[in-house]
Amino acid sequence: MPRYFFNLRYGAGLGKLAVDPEGDELADLDAARQHALQCARELVAGSRSFAVRDWFACSFEVEDANARRVLTVPFSDIVPEDDDED
Amino acid sequence: MAHIQQSAVRNRLLKVMIGEDFARLQSHLEPVDLLVDQTLIEANIRTEYLYFLESGLGSITADGTNGRVEIGIIGREGVVGASHVLLGSDRVPYRHFVQMAGHALSIRAGIVSAAVDESPTLRKLLLRYVLTEMIQVRQTAIVNATFEIEVRLARWLLMCHDRAEGDELLLKHEFLSMMLGVRRSGVTLAMQQLEGAGRIRARRGRITVLDRELLEEMANGSYGTPEAEYARLIEGA
Numbered sequence: 001m002p003r004y005f006f007n008l009r010y011g012a013g014l015g016k017l018a019v020d021p022e023g024d025e026l027a028d029l030d031a032a033r034q035h036a037l038q039c040a041r042e043l044v045a046g047s048r049s050f051a052v053r054d055w056f057a058c059s060f061e062v063e064d065a066n067a068r069r070v071l072t073v074p075f076s077d078i079v080p081e082d083d084d085e086d
Numbered sequence: 087m088a089h090i091q092q093s094a095v096r097n098r099l100l101k102v103m104i105g106e107d108f109a110r111l112q113s114h115l116e117p118v119d120l121l122v123d124q125t126l127i128e129a130n131i132r133t134e135y136l137y138f139l140e141s142g143l144g145s146i147t148a149d150g151t152n153g154r155v156e157i158g159i160i161g162r163e164g165v166v167g168a169s170h171v172l173l174g175s176d177r178v179p180y181r182h183f184v185q186m187a188g189h190a191l192s193i194r195a196g197i198v199s200a201a202v203d204e205s206p207t208l209r210k211l212l213l214r215y216v217l218t219e220m221i222q223v224r225q226t227a228i229v230n231a232t233f234e235i236e237v238r239l240a241r242w243l244l245m246c247h248d249r250a251e252g253d254e255l256l257l258k259h260e261f262l263s264m265m266l267g268v269r270r271s272g273v274t275l276a277m278q279q280l281e282g283a284g285r286i287r288a289r290r291g292r293i294t295v296l297d298r299e300l301l302e303e304m305a306n307g308s309y310g311t312p313e314a315e316y317a318r319l320i321e322g323a
Contacts, residue, residue: 008271018274039269047272048234
């Protein structure tokens with residue numbers, strides 16, 4: 001299974017990216033997206049951080065094992081929008 | 087094999103025990119190596135051995151539907167498995183395993199139970215130790231409910247630092263995530279804040295404590311109460 005790295009973007013600029021050093025093995029890109037959403041849900045629900053004023057302004061920048069960006073998952077995607085279903 | 091001498095042990099409980107109580111355990115103590123990930127106590131299975139840690143770090147974890155969460159750590163201040171055995175249960179619903187490699191003196195659970203039945207002083211010492219474990223767990227509940235992940239991370243790193251040999255902690259993010267009950271990206275985020283402030287240096291699987299005082303400042307009172315209680319109850323500080 002491919003390994004995906006879930007880098008957490010919590011503000012603009014290089015310093016505001018929490019780079020995932022370990023990654024997770026997931027079946028495919030869709031599984032990676034679901035994983036990112038689950039992580040986002042748990043962070044929003046259970047974590048306060050001095051570095052994050054608003055979790056919903058954050059996103060996961062997902063990279064593959066070659067450090068290529070393959071997906072961006074905004075935390076706001078955990079809340080379904082009525083007319084924005086994909 | 088020659089018996090372990092009390093003057094040579096590093097475990098803080100064995101050190102402070104009166105000589106007579108140490109002698110009750112002495113011939114039954116077996117030195118063992120602790121390897122990373124090694125299970126010391128299985129959940130829900132009869133506990134045969136207790137482990138007085140000499141170095142390294144033991145972790146108590148609970149497996150739930152949302153993954154594994156750490157609910158306590160034990161280093162050379164303690165005995166892995168003591169709390170349930172001394173309180174009269176032969177098993178416990180939590181797995182205890184080795185998080186940082188080290189050494190321990192293992193002893194059959196039955197020997198310790200019999201020894202505390204015979205010695206009020208040993209019973210008092212070990213039950214006080216059990217109380218300090220309870221205090222640690224209660225403190226964790228307070229901290230997890232009320233503090234930011236940076237504070238929680240600072241506290242856990244201080245607790246690991248107390249039990250480590252030097253300033254380098256060999257801890258994977260995966261484990262820190264379990265320790266703090268937060269997703270790994272939350273750990274990475276908190277780590278970055280502590281690192282940016284010069285408190286620690288984090289490399290893959292290796293965290294170096296650069297400035298313990300700054301780390302204590304970040305812990306903001308969440309660290310220290312169980313440690314002070316241990317010193318008061320066990321070492322008479």
